[in-house]
Amino acid sequence: MSNLFNIDIVNPEQSFLSKDNVFEVVIPAVEGEIGILKDHIPIISFLKPGIIKVFSESEEQSFYVEDGIVEFKDNTLSVLTSSIFDLKDADKNFVSESISSAEAELSKDNIDDQKRFLLNHKVEVLKSISIN
Amino acid sequence: MPSLDDLRKRITSVKSTQKITKAMKMVAAAKLRKAQENAEKGRPYSEKMNNVILNLSKSITDKENAPKLLVGTGEEKVHLCIVLTADRGLCGGFNTNIIKKAKTYFEKIISEYKTLKIITVGSKGYDQLKRQYKSYIVENISFKESKNINYFDADKVGKIIIEKFEKNEFDVCAIFYNKFKNVITQIPQEQQIVPLNEDKDDKDDSGNDNDYEFEPDEDEILSNLLPKNISTQIFKAMLENSASEQGSRMTAMDNATRNAGELVDRLTIEYNRSRQAAITKELIEIISGAESL
Numbered sequence: 001m002s003n004l005f006n007i008d009i010v011n012p013e014q015s016f017l018s019k020d021n022v023f024e025v026v027i028p029a030v031e032g033e034i035g036i037l038k039d040h041i042p043i044i045s046f047l048k049p050g051i052i053k054v055f056s057e058s059e060e061q062s063f064y065v066e067d068g069i070v071e072f073k074d075n076t077l078s079v080l081t082s083s084i085f086d087l088k089d090a091d092k093n094f095v096s097e098s099i100s101s102a103e104a105e106l107s108k109d110n111i112d113d114q115k116r117f118l119l120n121h122k123v124e125v126l127k128s129i130s131i132n
Numbered sequence: 133m134p135s136l137d138d139l140r141k142r143i144t145s146v147k148s149t150q151k152i153t154k155a156m157k158m159v160a161a162a163k164l165r166k167a168q169e170n171a172e173k174g175r176p177y178s179e180k181m182n183n184v185i186l187n188l189s190k191s192i193t194d195k196e197n198a199p200k201l202l203v204g205t206g207e208e209k210v211h212l213c214i215v216l217t218a219d220r221g222l223c224g225g226f227n228t229n230i231i232k233k234a235k236t237y238f239e240k241i242i243s244e245y246k247t248l249k250i251i252t253v254g255s256k257g258y259d260q261l262k263r264q265y266k267s268y269i270v271e272n273i274s275f276k277e278s279k280n281i282n283y284f285d286a287d288k289v290g291k292i293i294i295e296k297f298e299k300n301e302f303d304v305c306a307i308f309y310n311k312f313k314n315v316i317t318q319i320p321q322e323q324q325i326v327p328l329n330e331d332k333d334d335k336d337d338s339g340n341d342n343d344y345e346f347e348p349d350e351d352e353i354l355s356n357l358l359p360k361n362i363s364t365q366i367f368k369a370m371l372e373n374s375a376s377e378q379g380s381r382m383t384a385m386d387n388a389t390r391n392a393g394e395l396v397d398r399l400t401i402e403y404n405r406s407r408q409a410a411i412t413k414e415l416i417e418i419i420s421g422a423e424s425l
Contacts, residue, residue: 010180012283012367014173031347044184045347046356069357071184073344078180082283082360 005038005075007054009063011082017063019056025077026053027070042073047081049122062087064129066122090129099126136410139403143396150392156222157385164315164378170281171312171371178368181361185328188354191344199351201358204327205303210247212302212326213237214289216309216369217257218377219276224384226310226318226377227256233320234308238265249302253289253370281370283363290363297326309369310376316383318376325365328358 007025009017026035028050034043047068054061068081085091105111106119134142189202215234217227241248251271252258258272271292275285296302305326310318346353 008176008180010177012174012177012286012364013170015176029347034347041345042343043345043347044188044353046353069181069184069353069360071180071187073187078184080177080180080184082287 003038004057005077007077007079009052009079009081009084011080011084016081016084017054017061019054021058022054022056024053024055026051026055027079028052028065029070036072036077038075040072042071044069044071046070047079048118049125051087051125052079052084064090064125087129092130095126095130099123099130102126136403136407139399139406143399143403146392146395146399150389150396153385153388153392157382157389160223160378160382160385164375164382167281167371167375167378168312171375174368174371178364181357181364185354185357185361187344188350188357189328191346191350199355199358201297201326201362202328202354205300208246208304210249210302210304211241212249212251212293212296212305214251214253214293214305214307214366215257215261216307216366216373217252217254217260218373219255219274220377221256222384223377223381224387226380227260229318229320230308230310231257231260233322234261235264237306237308237322238268251289251292281367281374283367286367286370287363289366290359293326293362293366294359302326307366307369309373310380312372312375312379315379318380321369321372323365323369325362328361 003023004021005023006020007017007022008015024035024037026033027045028048029045030048031045033050034045036043047065047070049066050064052063052065054063063084063086065079065081066083068079068084070080071078085094102119102122106116106123111119189198213234215230217230221227238248238250248265248268250261250265250269251273252261252269253273253275255272255274255276258269258274261269273289273292275281278285293305297305304324306322306324309321309323311321313319
């Protein structure tokens with residue numbers, strides 16, 4: 001029996017990625033990374049800034065997402081996100097801009113702990129991208 | 133009776149108008165294709181978003197404490213209306229149809245002595261509404277600078293709505309836009325986005341309720357998701373609107389080109405007739421002059 005399932009990544013403008021031959025996807029859910037294999041129980045969660053890793057038979061792809069919602073149901077993983085890009089064509093300028101805007105946001109006083117945590121995390125992830 | 137010279141001038145002027153409308157029609161046709169593609173590409177996102185919310189709201193047991201964006205504030209005194217129109221005219225009944233639809237709604241609200249607040253998106257809507265409803269318009273947004281419809285703009289509108297909701301500035305929110313059916317038909321739509329109305333036709337699949345695992349819990353996901361949904365709905369409306377606008381403009385300009393053609397034909401006949409009449413008149417004068425000799 002095959003251990004493959006479907007993935008659909010959509011953003012508001014278009015369908016970003018659609019595959020039916022993936023065997024594992026790692027998503028940065030808000031309470032920690034989740035690895036999803038076939039026949040995972042239905043789950044809904046939302047994302048924190050991080051890297052989505054998609055393992056298919058032929059290749060491995062990584063995407064940076066800022067936020068979004070994931071739903072897994074009937075062996076289809078749907079990812080709804082408004083900001084996503086492939087790590088392969090990451091734009092150095094864009095990454096460094098995002099880092100500095102996130103850091104500027106961090107330096108404000110009026111943010112709560114949860115937001116501070118998310119922003120810190122975002123900076124971390126973005127920095128790890130720009131090093132590679 | 134206009135002179136020959138007047139007629140000639142009118143014919144040239146109608147002809148050049150025809151050229152413009154023809155060009156506008158072709159531009160609209162090209163833009164329409166792109167807008168339609170965009171609208172189709174954007175559909176999966178809003179559909180999936182709807183699905184997720186539907187699944188979530190089914191699994192919410194504690195209706196009392198459910199997020200207010202979903203169930204409403206329990207009152208419906210203040211209505212906020214978002215009227216989405218185009219920034220440019222010359223597109224047939226496109227803007228007027230939305231305004232008409234919105235006005236009937238406004239009148240209903242006013243006659244029920246409820247408070248009305250209006251946000252207009254797109255300058256044409258503001259122009260048409262400010263005459264009658266100036267005091268109700270709280271905000272006027274226009275995206276003239278952005279060439280393409282993008283999610284970022286829709287998100288801006290969404291954020292304004294959320295902000296107003298959190299400040300308890302309204303209880304019910306509805307958006308008005310044109311739904312693109314085909315090039316000739318655009319249907320003005322009224323859609324309530326706060327509180328969220330469940331689509332009745334989606335209810336038939338309620339039998340297979342999935343036991344979802346939620347991380348974190350339902351409430352938190354919902355309160356995170358609902359603001360996004362508003363932006364998504366607005367984005368969807370904007371996409372539909374832009375396709376409708378181009379379609380409507382194309383039809384309007386096609387009609388205008390045809391009418392201009394008919395007008396040119398009629399004017400040409402009139403021109404030829406009066407020219408012939410002048411020639412005949414001169415001939416008669418010459419002949420009768422020669423006879424009298």
